[in-house]
Each structure stands twice: as structure tokens, then as C-alpha cells.
Amino acid sequence: MTFDEKISEYKSFLKNNLSEKRYIHSLGVADAAKSLAAHYGLDENKAYMTGLLHDICKELPASEQKELADKSEMSVCPEEKISFKLWHGIAGAVYMKNTLSIDDREMLRAVRFHTVASPDMSEFEQVIYLADLISAEREYKDVELMRQYAYESLDKGMFEALRFSIKDSVKKGYLIPRVTFEAYNRFAKTQLK
Numbered sequence: 001m002t003f004d005e006k007i008s009e010y011k012s013f014l015k016n017n018l019s020e021k022r023y024i025h026s027l028g029v030a031d032a033a034k035s036l037a038a039h040y041g042l043d044e045n046k047a048y049m050t051g052l053l054h055d056i057c058k059e060l061p062a063s064e065q066k067e068l069a070d071k072s073e074m075s076v077c078p079e080e081k082i083s084f085k086l087w088h089g090i091a092g093a094v095y096m097k098n099t100l101s102i103d104d105r106e107m108l109r110a111v112r113f114h115t116v117a118s119p120d121m122s123e124f125e126q127v128i129y130l131a132d133l134i135s136a137e138r139e140y141k142d143v144e145l146m147r148q149y150a151y152e153s154l155d156k157g158m159f160e161a162l163r164f165s166i167k168d169s170v171k172k173g174y175l176i177p178r179v180t181f182e183a184y185n186r187f188a189k190t191q192l193k
């Protein structure tokens, strides 16, 4: 199957299996990922496909997300295990590998870590993380600023994104996975004057 054929197959799957809002978000993240990848000299097609698929398991029932996530061979930290909202990234990577036969390690890691980040993310994985936050349909207060940071540099984008995400989680009283703190520290170091 060609790249375009795969994309149209995935799109029709997502259209049939996600709410309209989530489907539009997926298309938005695919576009944002492609554009960021072009900006940073990375593989645009791979970024588009990964952005498109990143939330593929987001609307599955919790029990099915858990069942998939339990099959993951990637490390999962204790805070993630008890935070339902974070399972869809882990489950998504398992689904992509087992059902869609995608074996590109970076694509799988990008989906697995798009919720929590990780201190050893590659540039490609950072692009997917940021694309999820700055896609066209996003409407939170500082989204324009976040878009600027994401294009300024990946270090700055990731630093500001993690700062924002940790602040928001604390405000809501959510757990913060240790990988998220480790990722924050990695990128905060790049911003020390």
C-alpha cells in the first residue's frame, strides 16, 4: 500500500470510530506535525501519519484501553498506571503495532509519550508532543504564544509546553508522572541563562 492509500484508510477508520470533535483534532495534529517536521528538517510524511493516529485509542472504553496498555513493552511509571486519562497513549502505541503493523520505533514512542513526555524524547517525538498542543482547532488562552515557542526551538517549545502542562495538572489536582518531571528538568536546563 502506498503512503496515500494508508492515510486514506486510517482517515476513514478514525472518522468511523472517533467523535467528530476528536476526528477534527486528529486532522489538525497531523497538519501541525507535518508543518513542524518541515520546519525542523524531519520526515514530514511520518509526522503527518503519527499526528493523525496519536489519539486512535482515546475514545475506547477504559477497560479496553487498560487491556491494550497492559500489553505494552515500553516502561510505564506508577502514576500513569492509576491515571485513566494517560492510558490512551500507551494503548495507542500497542494498537498501532499489533493491529496496524506499524513497527517504526519513533512513531510508536511518539504516540506512547504524547500524553506524559519523557526525558529521552527524540526531536521527532517532541514534534508530535508539540503538534498536539498547537493544532489549528486548539483554543486555550496562550495557544498563540505556544505556537510561537514551538517554532522558535524545540527546547523552548518543550520547556514551555511542560511548564504549562504541569501547572495545569497541579491546578486540577492530577498526579504528575515522574517521567514528566524528568522531561521538564531536561528542557528547563536548556533555558538556564
Ligand SMILES: [Fe+2]
Binding pocket: 054, 055, 058, 088, 089, 114, 115
Ligand atoms: Fe491524546
Ligand SMILES: [Fe+2]
Binding pocket: 025, 029, 054, 055, 132
Ligand atoms: Fe490529542
